Amino acid sequence: MTGEGYLWRYERAVTDDTDKITELVSETIRTVYPQYYPSGVVEFFCLLHRRDQIEKDIQEGNVRVLRSCGKIIGTGTLNGHHITRVFVMPEHQHQGCGTYIMHELEREIGEKYSSAVLDASLPASCLYEKMGYCTVRHERIKAAEDAVLAYEVMEKNCVIILLTN
Numbered sequence: 001m002t003g004e005g006y007l008w009r010y011e012r013a014v015t016d017d018t019d020k021i022t023e024l025v026s027e028t029i030r031t032v033y034p035q036y037y038p039s040g041v042v043e044f045f046c047l048l049h050r051r052d053q054i055e056k057d058i059q060e061g062n063v064r065v066l067r068s069c070g071k072i073i074g075t076g077t078l079n080g081h082h083i084t085r086v087f088v089m090p091e092h093q094h095q096g097c098g099t100y101i102m103h104e105l106e107r108e109i110g111e112k113y114s115s116a117v118l119d120a121s122l123p124a125s126c127l128y129e130k131m132g133y134c135t136v137r138h139e140r141i142k143a144a145e146d147a148v149l150a151y152e153v154m155e156k157n158c159v160i161i162l163l164t165n
Contacts, residue, residue, distance in 0.1 A: 007068065007069070008066055008067065008068055008073075008097070008100065009066070009067045009068075010064060010065070010066050010067075010100070010101070010104050011064065011065060011067070012061060012063070012064055012065075013058045013063035013064060013065045013075070014058065015055065015058055015059065017058065017063075017065060017072060018051060018054055018055045018058055019051070020072045021054050021058075021063065021065065021072060021075050022049075022050070022051040022054050024072055024073075024074075024075060024087060024089055025049045025054070025075065025085065025087050026046055026049070027089065027090070028087045028088065028089060028090060029042060029045045029046055029049070029087075030042065030046070031090045032090060032093075032123050033045055033121070033123065035123070036121070036122040036123055037122065037147070037149070038144075038146070038147045039144075039147070040143050040144025040145070040146060040147030041143045041144065041147045041148075041149045043143075043144065044141075044143035044144060044147070044149060045121075045149075049085055054085075057077050057079070057085075062077050062078055062079055063075060063076075063077045063085075064076050064077070064078075064101065064104065064105065066088075066097055066100065066101050068092070073088065073089045073092045073097060074086075074087065074088040074089065074092065074097045074098065074100075074101050075087055075101070076101040076102070076104070076105045078105050078108060078109060080113070081109050081112070081113035081114075081115060081116055081117055082116075082117050082118065083102070083105050083106075083109070083116055083117070083118040084118065084119070086098060086101055086102060086105070086118075086124065088101070098124075098127060099127070099131065102127075102128075102131060106156070106158075109158065110158040113158055114157070114158050115155050115156060115157050115158055116133075116155065116156045116158065117136075117153065117154070117155050118133065118153075118154055118155075119139070119151050119152070119153055119154075120133070120135075120151055120152040120153075120154050121151055122150075122151070125151075125152050125154070128154050129154075131156070132156050133154035133155065133156045134154060134155060134156070135152045135153070135154050136153050136154065136155045137152075137153045138150065138151075138152060138153075139151055139152075139153055
């Protein structure tokens with residue numbers, strides 16, 4: 001796919017991608033999330049998306065990457081019909097990369113499941129809403145002694161996914 005002057009290649013991640021994906025996720029969290037969450041929640045996100053978990057998901061065949069000029073600029077993970085860990089490098093945000101990754105993940109999910117589910121962070125919830133996701137419940141996790149992570153669990157019917165992709 002071509003977008004905003006970039007040639008994008010979407011593919012399954014391989015073990016050799018682990019460090020680059022870990023760096024991308026960590027950099028994105030540390031750059032974007034402090035605008036929305038207290039430091040305890042930012043650190044919680046970094047621990048949640050640590051290298052060993054990313055490597056495990058890659059080995060299970062669940063991680064996808066979006067490359068531009070051979071460099072990983074975005075990633076997304078699926079576990080059954082649950083979409084997780086969708087991140088785009090800050091300098092590539094607002095260029096359609098996240099939407100493209102989401103459409104590809106949805107396409108894969110729609111081949112097997114009746115709906116796609118995701119946990120929406122504050123920075124991403126508006127994008128997911130625009131893509132047709134509806135909040136099914138609100139959740140809270142104590143992320144640190146003085147910080148609570150509030151997020152939305154959102155769902156989209158796969159009939160909608162198949163019609164829009």
